[in-house]
Amino acid sequence: MTTEVERVCAGERRAVAAALNLIESTRGSDRAAAEALVDAVAGRARPGGQVVGLTGPPGVGKSTLGGRVVGEWRRRGVTVGVIAVDPSSRASGGAVLGDRSRIAKPAGDDGVFIRSMAARDRLGGLAPGTVEAILVMRAAFDRVLVETVGVGQSERSRRSW
Amino acid sequence: MADTVASRPRKKDRPWVIRTYSGHSSAAASNALYRENLARGQTGLSVAFDLPTQTGYDADHPLATGEVGKVGVPIGHLGDMEALFHGIPLREMNTSMTINATAPWLLALYVAAAERQGTPRAGLRGTTQNDLVKEFLARGTYMLPPEPSLKLQADVVAFTVREMPQWNPVNVCSYHLQEAGATPVLEVSFALAGALALLDQVRGRADVDAATFPEVVGRLSFFVNAGMRFIEEMVKLRVMGGLWDRLCRERYGVTDPKLRRFRYGVQVNSLGLTEQQPENNVYRIALEMLGVVLSKRARARAVQLPAWNEALGLPRPWDQQWSLRLQQIMAHETDLLEYGDLFDGSTVIAELEATLAADVEREMAWIASEGGVVKAVQSGAMKERLVAANTERLGRIERGEQQVVGVNCFTESAPSPLVAGADGGIMTVDAAAEREQIARLAAWRAARSADDARAALSGLRDAARAGDNVMEASVRCALTGVTTGEWGGVMREVFGEYRAPTGVGAVSGAAGATAGLGRAREAVERVSAGLGRRLKLLVGKPGLDGHSNGAEQIAVRARDAGMEVVYEGIRLTPEQIASAAEEEGAHAIGLSILSGSHLALVPAVFAALAARGLEGVPVVVGGIIPEGDRGALEALGVARVFTPSDFDLNAIMVEIAGAVARANGLAE
Numbered sequence A: 001m002t003t004e005v006e007r008v009c010a011g012e013r014r015a016v017a018a019a020l021n022l023i024e025s026t027r028g029s030d031r032a033a034a035e036a037l038v039d040a041v042a043g044r045a046r047p048g049g050q051v052v053g054l055t056g057p058p059g060v061g062k063s064t065l066g067g068r069v070v071g072e073w074r075r076r077g078v079t080v081g082v083i084a085v086d087p088s089s090r091a092s093g094g095a096v097l098g099d100r101s102r103i104a105k106p107a108g109d110d111g112v113f114i115r116s117m118a119a120r121d122r123l124g125g126l127a128p129g130t131v132e133a134i135l136v137m138r139a140a141f142d143r144v145l146v147e148t149v150g151v152g153q154s155e156r157s158r159r160s161w
Numbered sequence B: 001m002a003d004t005v006a007s008r009p010r011k012k013d014r015p016w017v018i019r020t021y022s023g024h025s026s027a028a029a030s031n032a033l034y035r036e037n038l039a040r041g042q043t044g045l046s047v048a049f050d051l052p053t054q055t056g057y058d059a060d061h062p063l064a065t066g067e068v069g070k071v072g073v074p075i076g077h078l079g080d081m082e083a084l085f086h087g088i089p090l091r092e093m094n095t096s097m098t099i100n101a102t103a104p105w106l107l108a109l110y111v112a113a114a115e116r117q118g119t120p121r122a123g124l125r126g127t128t129q130n131d132l133v134k135e136f137l138a139r140g141t142y143m144l145p146p147e148p149s150l151k152l153q154a155d156v157v158a159f160t161v162r163e164m165p166q167w168n169p170v171n172v173c174s175y176h177l178q179e180a181g182a183t184p185v186l187e188v189s190f191a192l193a194g195a196l197a198l199l200d201q202v203r204g205r206a207d208v209d210a211a212t213f214p215e216v217v218g219r220l221s222f223f224v225n226a227g228m229r230f231i232e233e234m235v236k237l238r239v240m241g242g243l244w245d246r247l248c249r250e251r252y253g254v255t256d257p258k259l260r261r262f263r264y265g266v267q268v269n270s271l272g273l274t275e276q277q278p279e280n281n282v283y284r285i286a287l288e289m290l291g292v293v294l295s296k297r298a299r300a301r302a303v304q305l306p307a308w309n310e311a312l313g314l315p316r317p318w319d320q321q322w323s324l325r326l327q328q329i330m331a332h333e334t335d336l337l338e339y340g341d342l343f344d345g346s347t348v349i350a351e352l353e354a355t356l357a358a359d360v361e362r363e364m365a366w367i368a369s370e371g372g373v374v375k376a377v378q379s380g381a382m383k384e385r386l387v388a389a390n391t392e393r394l395g396r397i398e399r400g401e402q403q404v405v406g407v408n409c410f411t412e413s414a415p416s417p418l419v420a421g422a423d424g425g426i427m428t429v430d431a432a433a434e435r436e437q438i439a440r441l442a443a444w445r446a447a448r449s450a451d452d453a454r455a456a457l458s459g460l461r462d463a464a465r466a467g468d469n470v471m472e473a474s475v476r477c478a479l480t481g482v483t484t485g486e487w488g489g490v491m492r493e494v495f496g497e498y499r500a501p502t503g504v505g506a507v508s509g510a511a512g513a514t515a516g517l518g519r520a521r522e523a524v525e526r527v528s529a530g531l532g533r534r535l536k537l538l539v540g541k542p543g544l545d546g547h548s549n550g551a552e553q554i555a556v557r558a559r560d561a562g563m564e565v566v567y568e569g570i571r572l573t574p575e576q577i578a579s580a581a582e583e584e585g586a587h588a589i590g591l592s593i594l595s596g597s598h599l600a601l602v603p604a605v606f607a608a609l610a611a612r613g614l615e616g617v618p619v620v621v622g623g624i625i626p627e628g629d630r631g632a633l634e635a636l637g638v639a640r641v642f643t644p645s646d647f648d649l650n651a652i653m654v655e656i657a658g659a660v661a662r663a664n665g666l667a668e
């Protein structure tokens, strides 16, 4: 566990991905490990680190603005973690997660790490596990950007699926 | 016996221009092909470019890997353009070029090549497709954001109006919209709206004066589609003609009826051509053609036909000849061209026309209410409509509501001798073509004056930055040996790169779901429970391939089946796909490749995944994968290969869930 935490805090991509998978896991046997991990990284935010949230109704330009901000951060040499939350279908539980495409990631740049999360059965707002994911990313990267549709907002032309 | 109608000599109308869309491997190989086609009685040239040329990359760019010379001819510089038309007098040719984002550049190369052949630009006849709106919505070879794209499109218009009186600067395309799933209403309204957006843009330009504007309107031609419902398609063309005439008159005040004429070329529908019992496609193509030749008032000016093996791979010269002969038989053996319009006065047709025209106007009003074409492209609103229409179309076929012979009915068949040969009935481009093209490019760069090329490029950059017409600067670039990638590089530098909305987010086919969807959902739920996390599928399109229909429909159905789907759209490098798979914690990766570059790109994706320690993630591949290549992909470790015959999307979902279960040691 401790080496996992150290790898996350060193910004190792595979460790970050594994930590996020663990956080999202609903398997009983994973819950304790997930909680321990979150507790361990919670106090390990990067010095001078920041978490920035972008929220608002669909189509207002969150991803576009976020993409520009990420680009500027990268130009200044800081590493960035992005969490993009998209709503889920209420009928099937599935989701199309497409926001990462709006963040222009320079080819071969491993200094940006984008994770999409489905809002599952919650309408708008945060996905389950978003807060924990922020804690992981805050330990792994200099800046964290979170994009979500605001609570109570619904997607443009959203059908009743 | 009384004199029959047939025995009386009648005056025949002149047939349409008969063309074949072709080009592959290299300029020299395509030149040989064109000369052969001209010798067989083809009356115009229609050039297919490869994807790097269409998207402004040199053959040695990483994104060009596997795509050079595959689906068209690679034109990297003036030397290639000259080789393409070697021994073909451009003065006498009518050349149609399917080129869009890089249209200013390819036209500049054509002008430069002609001038070196001794033909002044004013003497050139032909067409640049140069329609950017449909690239964002359906075709996918855009480079720049919508606004600068429309500006460059207008540059070509302004330049040709002044310098090339016999050139059609824009072919407004509805063709590709139908191939992306559009119904007739969507096809007509989206295309007309795109044409108006362009004309509005041109009208506002300083270098096009009000007096010549009607002539600009008159220069616009169209490129349409015609599918199996050929009566409806014929009605569509009659309606388009009428609406165009009215829009030109009312919106732009064009008084000369000649300048309001709806001139169009056609490629008939290919989306409905099947992999199963492919010989039946010959009938389909013949019937589709009726829609655009039967009615004299709405007859096509030029026709290109696909071949029987459309859904298998690229046509061989003989396959193209077979389709060419269909046109010639229609034009020369039948009495089609002897009569006036057969449908004027028909009440059935008039009623269909009125209904369609009203629907189109409603749809165009909707686009206006979304803020116009540019806004509705940027927001994804128009793209969503196309994806949804395609979802509906495929759903009807899956449910058996729309019958397709050989697909969902009459599926029994004896083995087809047409695919029995060693080549599997298709043309395959030699992988050496890419290496040779790269070598020629290196030699070209070494032989030119680097200083002259640099100076010409900086002139281009200045013109682009200043908002001037880029055409003259592009012709100077052509003459100094600038390459396609260098030209595209300057445009990207000045105007920025663009990724269009995918349109899949808000579409669902679940409302009309079949029983199979329930099974797929169960499989996904079971595997997700075992994984502890909802099954996450990354749908990736590596390379320059813009065929998005398959990936979109897979993404929509996977979501409807309960998966979390990450889909970023077209044109990703294998490296981008692998890094997304890592970040997202994807349980499976689905690659969609229709451009014939799978044997280069799938191994590249596997290598990129391995480099990130992701070799355990199952990969499935879909698209135009010739039977003979299946083995190679499976040997590489591909879990499953899907082709157009796999039209049951729910079954595909069950298979993906199964592959994930196996990879994770779970019960299926």
Ligand code: B12
Residues within 6 Å of the ligand: B048, B049, B050, B051, B071, B072, B098, B137, B138, B139, B140, B141, B175, B176, B179, B180, B270, B271, B272, B273, B274, B309, B310, B311, B312, B313, B314, B315, B539, B544, B545, B546, B547, B548, B549, B550, B551, B553, B554, B589, B590, B591, B592, B593, B594, B595, B596, B597, B620, B621, B622, B623, B624, B642, B643, B644, B645, B646, B647, B648, B649, B652
């Ligand atoms: C529609 C179409 C187009 C449309 C595409 C619209 C769009 N946005 O997708 C338009 C008109 C724009 C187009 C353009 C071109 N096309 Co085209 N096109 C076709 C056509 C007719 C149908 C493809 C299609 O959409 N089918 C419907 C979808 C739903 O089926 P599908 O993609 O096959 O997907 C199914 C399976 O394959 C599988 N699958 C596919 N992907 C995935 C992914 C996953 C994860 C899974 C699980 C399954 C899966 O499941 C799907 C469900 O059944 C094919 C021929 C044919 N009949 O197949 C040619 C074809 C693919 N095109 C071809 C060519 C050459 C072009 C051009 C490159 C021509 C040129 N030189 O400019 C251009 C350029 C496009 C570009 N930017 O890359 C060639 C490719 C040749 C080759 N591979 O060797 C083909 C085969 C025609 C031919 N015989 O020449 N095209």
Ligand SMILES: Nc1nc2c(ncn2[C@@H]2O[C@H](COP(=O)(O)OP(=O)(O)O)[C@@H](O)[C@H]2O)c(=O)[nH]1
Residues within 6 Å of the ligand: A056, A057, A058, A059, A060, A061, A062, A063, A064, A065, A102, B377, B378, B379, B380
């Ligand atoms: N004109 C203009 N358009 C914008 C701006 N920001 C975003 N857009 C466009 O608005 C649309 C939605 O943007 P997006 O960032 O995806 O919005 P999100 O849903 O809030 O993430 C896209 O077509 C953008 O190109 C802006 O500042 N000005």
Ligand SMILES: [Mg+2]
Residues within 6 Å of the ligand: A062, A063, A064, A099, A147
């Ligand atoms: Mg967004």
